[in-house]
Amino acid sequence: MSAVHEPPIRPEYVAPQRAAPAPALVRTGAVDRLSWLNKPAILLALVILWELLARWVDNDLLLPGALQTARAFVDGTASGELIGYVTVSLAILVQGFLLGVAIAFLLTWLAVSNRFGRELIDTLTSMFNPLPAIALLPLALLWFGLGKGSLLMVLVHSVVWPLTLNASAGFRAVPETLRMAGRNYGLGGLRMVLQILVPAALPSILSGLKIGWAFAWRTLIAAELVFGVSSGQGGLGWFIFENRNLLDIPAVFAGLLTVIIIGLFVENLIFRAIERNTVQKWGTQS
DSSP states (O other), rough: OOOOOOOOOOOGGGGOOOOOOOOOOOOHHHHTGGGGGGGHHHHHHHHHHHHHHHHHHHOTTTTHHHHHHHHHHHHHHHHHHHHHHHHHHHHHHHHHHHHHHHHHHHHHHHHOOOOOHHHHHHHHHHHTTOOOOOGGGGHHHHHHHSSSHHHHHHHHHHHHHHHHHHHHHHHTTTHHHHHHHHHTTTTTTTHIIIIIIIIHHHHHHHHHHHHHHHHHHHHHHHHHHHHHEEEEEEEEHHHHHHHHHTTTTTHHHHHHHHHHHHHHHHIIIIIHHHHHHHHHHHOOOO
């Protein structure tokens, strides 16, 4: 007995199927609005852990607590002593950093201008970039004496080579199509560099600036810990060294906290604002 085949059902007679409810979407907008709380929460957790660890050690000469350090920081700031030391250090840091940036861009221009310049800069960066800036301090003291000149020498060294390495790598990585597009619009020379090459290489340049800043900041503190006084005035490293000799360990930690606060300020406000208004706005970095 042959099977009976049902006639096909025309689609217009089929009852419409109710679509399955879509899974609830995560409200990413609210999450994004609260993302700025992540870093403060991490910092708060570290402070609590620090305070608990200090109370467990129970020795102020080894590890003062976060509250003791905060009191020393407030006292030093209110008296103006800590601010004076910070001002001296930042004044020297800005001078050395700007001088190092200027020299680094001259070297970068030499590296991208011709083959000999590229090989010369590659050789120099291979020689001097691994050399710690603080290792040049005895030579700087011999050449420039006990003063600002020695600090500027080690600061320039700490900035020049990482910035030159990153900037030259960024310029070399610019696609040839961008260069061709610039030439099609009649750009050449300095206009080509400013309007095509620098924006395209800016992520690498900013990375070099951040690395150079970090190297310069820690090199300055280390140099001030060695001899401390610049032109008759002490910097933040000298403040830390003096209080260590006086066994005022909370003040020592207050000085270290100041170093960290300045580093966080520069990284999360200054450099982050530059990135937000340049490479992220232009779409060259996510």
